[in-house]
Amino acid sequence: MSYLIFIDTNVVHNDFFFKSSAIKKLLKFTNHEPVKLCITEFNYNEIIKKYRDNVRPAIKEVRQVRNSVSKKMVELEIGDLFDLEKLRAEKYVDHYKLFLDEMIENNNIQIVGYPTGEYVTAQISERYFKGIKPFGENKISFQDAIIWQSIVEYCKDEDPEIVVFISNNTTDFADKSKNRIHNDLEDDIRGLLFYNSVGAFLEHEEDNLHDYFIDNxxxxxxxxxxxxxxxxxxxxxxxxxxxxxxxxxxxxxxxxxxxxxxxxxxxxxxxxxxxxxxxxxxxxxxxxxxxxxxxxxxxxxxxxxxxxxxxxxxxxxxxxxxxxxxxxxxxxxxxxxxxxxxxxxxxxx
Incomplete structure (x- = not known):
């Protein structure tokens, strides 16, 4: 059985280092079952960007503290209290990228490339001008459309029996129930199963987790x-x-x-x-x-x-x-x- 699971950036955004119970269960499931866990290349780069966006303000605050006490540091000869080499955001971003790459390799996560179809620009543009999901009345960014088109193209090539998309971005991808893919998108990938959290997906697969986990x-x-x-x-x-x-x-x-x-x-x-x-x-x-x-x-x-x-x-x-x-x-x-x-x-x- 061909079974693909795609996860959106927001699944990782609040758990950059894959520590939560839900993520650990998901990785165990996809490493044992005939399932392929996928992240689009756009999502991969977006995760790294989100990490950078979180690190930079923290580094900035530390630098501000250093600047406010720099005179005293010189007077008291404690100038090495702050290591300037460590106060670089990109240093930590590079370390995180190494971690993420290792996590992807160790868990056989598939990176799905950017959409390359001949008419992909026209297809995405048409959705934008007509307000078709993942666009909407107040939605002007193209990120989600690129992610979606990456998934659509990959599924057409692979022709999987089951496709799952996990995202808590229900505004742009889900219908009013927040539990199903929006009807603007359902014809793009027939039978796609949408879940608004990893936890919701795991509940659906509860029977298939008994060999690896004992609940209660x-x-x-x-x-x-x-x-x-x-x-x-x-x-x-x-x-x-x-x-x-x-x-x-x-x-x-x-x-x-x-x-x-x-x-x-x-x-x-x-x-x-x-x-x-x-x-x-x-x-x-x-x-x-x-x-x-x-x-x-x-x-x-x-x-x-x-x-x-x-x-x-x-x-x-x-x-x-x-x-x-x-x-x-x-x-x-x-x-x-x-x-x-x-x-x-x-x-x-």
Missing amino acids: YEYDKELLESELSIFFDGNYSLNYTINDLLMNSEFEGEYFSGWGTDGYIDEVNFEILEVTFDIEENQLLITFGVELCVSFSIETIDPSYERGDSGDGMMSESSTTDIYLQGDITYSLNEGKMTDYVEKEIGFL
Whole structure:
């Protein structure tokens, strides 16, 4: 049976290093079943671009901190505190590309080239001018049309029995139900199955995963919650996450409104939501939730502050909030430790 699965950029965008339970299950499935996992060449380059777009702002922030303390660094003879060689985004992009290429090779992922049909420019242009999906009334970019045409051409050459497309871009590819391919596109690839997430696809293939995974695995709840606490006590992942959320949120204080700073986790409560046993790897794929009670400061610019006044020109007041985070993590039964943490969702309670 010829079976092709195409994944869109957004499947990888929030999980650049393929750590989530869903992605691990997908790779295990495609490595064992007579299935070919595919990424178009456009998607491949777009994934790298998305990674670059995330790295550059982070590097910029570090450079700004360095510039703000550069005088003190010279005075105190700690000029090597920041390694300028490491403060280059392309250095990390190159490393990521090596990782991605290795992941593709190790998992036999097929890179599907750009569309080369004689009339491809005219075909894409006609869709654009007529507002046919993946274009729409407010859709002027051509990225999705190139991706779609790549898939269409490849399927015509391969003539597979089953074609699956996984994308959470339901606006441009799906019908109103968000579970089926849009009727503008369904005639391009007969019988194509559309899924808006890897999880939705895995639910459909649940019967074919039993040889590799045991769902609803009986686990030691106290042990896993304890191991989660140990894992997060040993790094700053949760602190980074909450401070990023606070800095990008507005709060209404008792006296003024402002953004959040100086977050401190007062209380942590973990809950295990789902555990799947990976038979071959002897490890647990865990989805967990954690409720965080956080103390922080609401900060804003003091409108009465004038140049020369003492202080930093900011006003702040103390506050608290509750935050809920959901993530995936892997627990190795052989090594007895947690690895491959990836954040999935976060929000205020």
